[in-house]
Amino acid sequence: MSTKRSPLNRLRRSLGLETQNEWPSVARERLLAYGLLAVYVLIIWFPIYYIFITSLKPSSEVLSLPITFLPQNPTAQNYVDIFTNRPFDNYTINSMLVATTTTLICITLGTVTGYSFSRFDFMGNKSLLLSIVGARMIPPIALIVPFFQIMSNPPLIGGFTGSLYDTRLALILTYTFFNLPFAVWIMKNYFDGIPESLDEQARIDGCSRWEAFVKIILPMAKPGIAATAILAFIFSWNEFVFALVLTSSEQAQTLPIAVSLFVADDFVDWAHLAAGGMIAALPGILFGLFFQQYIVSGLTQGAVKE
Amino acid sequence: MSIEKSPLRRKLDKLFVPLTVGPTLLWIAAIIVYPTAKLLFSSLQFRNPVTNEIEFVGLRNFRRLIFAREGGQAALGVFNPSFVSITTNTAIYVGFSVSISFLLGLGIALLLDKDLKGRGWFRTAVIVPWILPYVMSGLMWRWMFQSDFGAINGALQRLGIISGNIPFLSDGALAMVALIIADVWVFTPFIIIILLAGLQNVPEQLYDAAEVDGASRWSRFWNVTYPFLKPSILVALTIRIIFDIRALDLVWVMTQGGPGKSTEVWASWLYRTAQVFNEPGSGAALGVVLLAVTFAIVASLYKIFGESPYQA
Numbered sequence: 001m002s003t004k005r006s007p008l009n010r011l012r013r014s015l016g017l018e019t020q021n022e023w024p025s026v027a028r029e030r031l032l033a034y035g036l037l038a039v040y041v042l043i044i045w046f047p048i049y050y051i052f053i054t055s056l057k058p059s060s061e062v063l064s065l066p067i068t069f070l071p072q073n074p075t076a077q078n079y080v081d082i083f084t085n086r087p088f089d090n091y092t093i094n095s096m097l098v099a100t101t102t103t104l105i106c107i108t109l110g111t112v113t114g115y116s117f118s119r120f121d122f123m124g125n126k127s128l129l130l131s132i133v134g135a136r137m138i139p140p141i142a143l144i145v146p147f148f149q150i151m152s153n154p155p156l157i158g159g160f161t162g163s164l165y166d167t168r169l170a171l172i173l174t175y176t177f178f179n180l181p182f183a184v185w186i187m188k189n190y191f192d193g194i195p196e197s198l199d200e201q202a203r204i205d206g207c208s209r210w211e212a213f214v215k216i217i218l219p220m221a222k223p224g225i226a227a228t229a230i231l232a233f234i235f236s237w238n239e240f241v242f243a244l245v246l247t248s249s250e251q252a253q254t255l256p257i258a259v260s261l262f263v264a265d266d267f268v269d270w271a272h273l274a275a276g277g278m279i280a281a282l283p284g285i286l287f288g289l290f291f292q293q294y295i296v297s298g299l300t301q302g303a304v305k306e
Numbered sequence: 307m308s309i310e311k312s313p314l315r316r317k318l319d320k321l322f323v324p325l326t327v328g329p330t331l332l333w334i335a336a337i338i339v340y341p342t343a344k345l346l347f348s349s350l351q352f353r354n355p356v357t358n359e360i361e362f363v364g365l366r367n368f369r370r371l372i373f374a375r376e377g378g379q380a381a382l383g384v385f386n387p388s389f390v391s392i393t394t395n396t397a398i399y400v401g402f403s404v405s406i407s408f409l410l411g412l413g414i415a416l417l418l419d420k421d422l423k424g425r426g427w428f429r430t431a432v433i434v435p436w437i438l439p440y441v442m443s444g445l446m447w448r449w450m451f452q453s454d455f456g457a458i459n460g461a462l463q464r465l466g467i468i469s470g471n472i473p474f475l476s477d478g479a480l481a482m483v484a485l486i487i488a489d490v491w492v493f494t495p496f497i498i499i500i501l502l503a504g505l506q507n508v509p510e511q512l513y514d515a516a517e518v519d520g521a522s523r524w525s526r527f528w529n530v531t532y533p534f535l536k537p538s539i540l541v542a543l544t545i546r547i548i549f550d551i552r553a554l555d556l557v558w559v560m561t562q563g564g565p566g567k568s569t570e571v572w573a574s575w576l577y578r579t580a581q582v583f584n585e586p587g588s589g590a591a592l593g594v595v596l597l598a599v600t601f602a603i604v605a606s607l608y609k610i611f612g613e614s615p616y617q618a
Contacts, residue, residue, distance in 0.1 A: 029420075030420065030422065033417045033420050033422060034422065036417055037414070037417055037418070037422075037428050040414060040432070041428065041431045041432065044431075044432070044434075044435055044491060044494075045431065045434075046457075047435075047443075047446050047447065047450055047457075047491065048434070048435075048438075048446075050446075050449075050450060050457045051442075051446045051449065054449065062455065063455055064455075065454075065455070066460065066464075067455060067456075067457060067460035069457075069460075069461075109329055109330045109333065110330075112325075112326035112327075112330075113326055113327050113329075113330040115326065116322065116323050116326040116327045117327070120322075120323050122323045122327070128327075128331065132330075132331075132334055135334060135338045137548065137600060137601065137604060138338065138342060138597060138600075139548070139551065139552035139593070139596045139597060139600050140552065141552045141553075141554055141573050141576055141577065141593070141596070142345060142552070142576070142592075142593030142594070142596045142597050143341045143342065143345055143593065144576070144577065144580060144581070144589070144593075145345065145348055145580045145586045145589045145590045145593060146340075146341035146342075146344035146345045146348060146590070147341055148580075148581075149344065149348075149586070150340070150341060150344065155340070173337060174337075176333065176337060177334075177337045177338060180330065180333065180334060180337075181334065184330060208315050208318065208319050209318075209319045209322045210318060210319070210322065213322075234437055237439070238437075238438070238439035238440060238441075240439065240440060240441045240554075240555045241554050241555060241558075241577070245581060255439070256439045256440075256441040256442070257441075259439070259441055259442055259445060260441055260445070260559055262445075263445070263559070268448075268449075270449055270452075270455075273445060273449075274449070277442040277445060277446060280438075280439050280441075280442050281438045281439060281442050284434065284437035284438040284439065285434060285437075285438070287437060288430060288433050288434040288437045289430055289434070292426070292429060292430040292433055293426075295433060295437065295499075296429065296433070296499050296502075296503070299496070299499055299500065299503075300499065300500065300503035
């Protein structure tokens with residue numbers, strides 16, 4: 001007799017199998033669902049696994065037959081190489097700085113603006129909000145030409161800054177273009193979910209609007225801010241096309257560009273590319289594994305409004 | 307007691323909205339309105355690549371882009387593949403990727419919507435491909451599809467399905483298939499997440515009621531699930547289609563539009579014209595077309611589903 005707490009029994013319960021000899025349709029259906037999901041997960045993780053083991057193979061093994069699906073002589077040499085023979089430290093710092101600064105700007109402005117759009121009926125607020133969100137509909141790639149021109153020769157501030165081409169600042173300015181409208185939208189929807197009576201209570205207690213916002217509402221909005229921050233960070237970290245157009249040297253190039261540089265005209269250095277790719281993919285994998293619920297809530301706040 | 311407010315506080319309170327909304331609006335105006343205006347303006351210009359002289363050409367860029375190349379304009383015409391074939395490629399790429407990833411995503415979302423143990427774990431495992439840098443994913447798939455040392459040929463051979471190597475990326479049609487597979491791999495998670503959120507809005511009691519009424523599985527989906535899922539479907543499709551039309555990353559790192567022009571899409575063509583071939587005028591004109599197509603697609607999806615994806 002097995003005890004009630006045995007893993008087998010727990011499994012049976014979760015499958016909806018109450019008695020020993022029955023296989024109700026619920027159980028069959030759930031087993032099928034588990035099976036299909038497991039197959040799907042295995043298939044979608046295989047490429048990630050494959051690039052990971054490629055990054056651990058010495059270059060000679062990468063280009064030898066038959067292909068191995070387990071590295072024969074695993075080594076971290078590729079990772080050492082890309083930091084010693086190539087400026088991967090610079091690329092990583094650039095990526096960190098650009099993504100972090102963009103994220104800070106987007107959550108700061110996105111939060112205060114989102115709050116105002118959620119709470120106040122000011123002149124044209126509806127159409128203003130719509131045009132901010134609508135701005136996100138502009139295909140970014142359509143704007144590579146003007147962005148290149150503007151960054152090479154910035155209007156108004158150009159006399160002070162000189163050309164912004166090949167600077168991290170150019171990327172930061174550009175990435176706020178992708179992320180700020182999205183941040184305003186997510187935060188507005190998040191604040192909509194916080195009851196307005198809380199603001200009023202704080203006001204009655206003698207808080208100014210600013211105090212009510214900073215002391216009462218902002219702490220409640222932390223999950224929304226986290227969601228916005230993670231998405232803004234990931235989007236800026238992963239961006240490729242504008243980085244390709246607006247930078248040309250290691251002083252501003254980011255990891256996605258660095259990875260693409262392993263592709264020469266007719267030769268690709270796959271072993272090192274895989275190592276660089278793993279470095280570039282790391283935040284995505286970590287965020288996905290640990291902050292999945294924030295990503296999901298940010299995406300659905302930003303995209304679907306109940 | 308601090309009930310009475312100092313004049314400064316009152317003034318600051320009055321300025322709450324301008325101070326919180328103002329900077330964002332200025333920022334967005336500077337970073338979106340100005341470049342967009344410049345885009346429209348550039349699309350009417352032609353820059354001589356040799357002398358760098360800028361000439362106002364009216365709608366000639368558009369004419370050259372959309373209609374047949376003009377004999378006298380060979381300087382640009384030589385490089386421009388026909389608009390029709392690239393539009394067809396774009397339609398094939400977007401059409402297949404979006405519909406396959408939509409159906410696959412809907413299926414997975416419906417599976418995940420069941421009250422399964424470890425659902426959070428599955429969701430975590432499922433979301434990752436979407437969060438990786440697209441360039442990394444594109445190169446990863448290029449490596450997988452590599453003909454001599456690629457994992458796909460290797461696996462297919464080991465399983466005894468094929469004997470020789472399939473040249474996935476050097477055959478035009480196969481390269482398009484490879485692109486679509488990579489695209490589906492990257493973007494199915496997005497569909498899953500948006501649809502799963504929508505499925506969560508369906509009231510449980512309705513399912514029970516439908517079951518009691520003896521409704522078939524299909525009719526339960528169509529009459530109970532679908533109406534609640536419609537807004538999510540609209541959002542998922544809109545964002546997905548728009549993104550695929552404009553996205554360059556995957557195409558550029560996997561095939562660069564090749565072999566030949568077989569996987570050239572609007573986005574890669576725009577990049578090629580504007581950057582590689584240094585023709586900002588033609589690139590801007592294509593950018594304007596892309597803009598118009600995007601808005602047309604959003605408007606027609608809105609019409610079909612009768613709802614705005616961006617309800618304020």
